[in-house]
Amino acid sequence: MDTIWPESLPKSKGPKYTLVADTIRKAIDNSLLEVGTKLPPVRELAYRLQITPGTVARAYTILTDEGLLHAEVGRGTFVAPPKSPILDDVWARQLHLQDDKYNANVSLFSPRLADVGQVTLIRECMQKVAQADPGLFLNYPTRDAYQPMRQAVVDWLSDLPLGALTHDDIVLTHGGQNGLCLVFQTILRGTKPVVLVEDLSYAGFRRAGELMRADVIGVKMDKWGVDPSAMEHVLRQTPAQAVCVSPEVQNPTGTHTPLERRKEIVEVARRFDLQIIEDDCYRMGDAREPSFRALAPERGWHVSSISKTLTPALRVGFAIAPRERSVDLRRSAEYGYFGLAQPLAELTRLLLSDPRTLQIAKDVRNRMGEYVRVAVNALGGFDLNWAPDVPFVWLNLPSGWRAAAFSRAAEREGIQLRSADEFALRDGRAPNAVRIAMNGHVSLERFEDAMQRLRRLLDNPPEQISV
Known part of the structure; x- marks a missing residue:
């Protein structure tokens, strides 16, 4: 550091803080100050250059804003690594303002989803993951390693009426669609199983059923969702094993299924030993009624994700089985893909646990x-x-x-x-x-x-x- 400073600052027409900033900037450009070099404390440099501490502090602030320096509380100010020009441009703009003004499409x-701060928070979490223990990047996933992540999901879902729930009940998935496929793999049996869906429903139900070689049959619906009488009529003719519903936010109609209707669906499902798969991926607000897992703990399955609340980009979701089927669901995941990549699981844990989220x-x-x-x-x-x-x-x-x-x-x-x-x-x-x-x-x-x-x-x- 001593080699870049004169005994005192030369006279200049401009403010002294710009001369300090320019001196440091040139030293970084000429590699006289390398990445990670610690700069002198503000008061020490001010005394050496015979200027006020406020002048040095302002120069440091300018260079920090430019990304040339970074400050660490309790440690000091350091030369920052160079940033990507492309990344700088992305950071400089909010996502919803990146319109192509000449494109009407x-x-x-x-x-x-609009970016209201989750992008910055995810980047912060990524930086923490990058500095994590090397074992996070070298070891196979294990169930014990995922316990903190599963607990973060339990805390995230704490306001949702899901019935008895612990971290052992959570199975981490690659988004809601993966969770749905996982539940189908766990439930469906036979060479040609049958799945019921509402007449108008999320196309992913049909696609997941087709992957399992299932026949997907539509059931008449009304303004409250699936019609229990119509469902019973179909069940008397077809040995279906599961019904897929979205009672909080029905996709595509936006219908909400009230509590009384949910109870009627549970009654029919119990008579015909039908599993109930609840897709909760489109709910952004508070749940208005108990989930099917709470209403029918022996046959209610729950699938959700963070795609409509935080971001779909991470492809993180969770599937929850009835308590007595939790081991079966967990086994389907472990046999299928072992689990989420550990760095992704840690990133999600940090994200869901952050008080700002x-x-x-x-x-x-x-x-x-x-x-x-x-x-x-x-x-x-x-x-x-x-x-x-x-x-x-x-x-x-x-x-x-x-x-x-x-x-x-x-x-x-x-x-x-x-x-x-x-x-x-x-x-x-x-x-x-x-x-x-x-x-x-x-x-x-x-x-x-x-x-x-x-x-x-x-x-x-x-x-x-x-x-």
């Missing part, structure tokens, strides 16, 4: 609620099913529009959305409706423009109905 296929999840929900309000303000005059904490709306199309034709017309306007046909079984019938997902990656202004374009389409149906 807006994807409303699937919900895209609950507030971030609330901020995500509130931010996505702003997009829902924009959609409702534009489309609320039509038959629209929505809730402020659900990241999509379900639009029953007005007379003159068919779902396929409206989807094509929207795509010509640069807007991609999902027709009801995508949620119906291959031999099922779909209503003239579409699902419109919220896209927090675009600005509210651009999203509102997309909603207005949809409204103009709805107000002007084609003269001839096309299919």
Whole structure:
């Protein structure tokens, strides 16, 4: 350090703190100060250069903001490693402000969460993982090694009425779809098992069933979800082993299943020894009713993830079996993929355990609620099913529009959305409706423009109905 400083600062027209900053900056550029070099304490350097401590502190702050230095509490100030220009550019902008102003296309296929601080927090957690014990990067996963992660999930789900729950009941999965497949692998038996789903339902149910060579049969639904009488009628004709439901937020209609209806479903399931698989991946707010695992502890399975609350990018989810089937579910995971990569599990533990995460999840929900309000303000005059904490709306199309034709017309306007046909079984019938997902990656202004374009389409149906 002594080699880069004169006995005193030369006279300069500019402020002294800029001269200090420039001197350090040049020394870093010329490799006179290498990465990790500790700079003198503020008061020590100020005394040496015969300037005030505030001048040195301001120079350090400037260089820290530029990323050339980094300060560690209790240790001092050090020369920071060089940053990637690409990464710097990403850090400099919020995700939802990265709009291409010359691209009118807006994807409303699937919900895209706004960045309200989770990106920065995930990066911080990644840095901690990178500095973890080497064994984290060298050893096979073990169940004991995952206990802290599983406990973090239990704490994360503490407000959810799931019945008796400990870390031994948690099975970590690669997102909700992997969790669903894992449950199917555990439950389904025989060469041609049968799974029941609602007439309109998440397409992942069907795909997971097909992977298990299962027949997937649709059951009539109403405004409260699956119809218990219709389910019983199907069960009298077909030896189904499981039914898939989404009672908190039904995908795609946004329907919520009240407690009385859930009890009726449980009663039918018990009479026919049917397992109940609850997909809870789309719930962003508090649960309004007890889960099926709480209502029917002997046959309720629960699948969820952090994809709609924090981020879908990590592909982290969890599956929970009835207590007496926990070992079976755990064995399916261990035989299938051993477990999550340990660095990913540790990253998730840090993320879920951080005291800021609950507030971030609330901020995500509130931010996505702003997009829902924009959609409702534009489309609320039509038959629209929505809730402020659900990241999509379900639009029953007005007379003159068919779902396929409206989807094509929207795509010509640069807007991609999902027709009801995508949620119906291959031999099922779909209503003239579409699902419109919220896209927090675009600005509210651009999203509102997309909603207005949809409204103009709805107000002007084609003269001839096309299919």
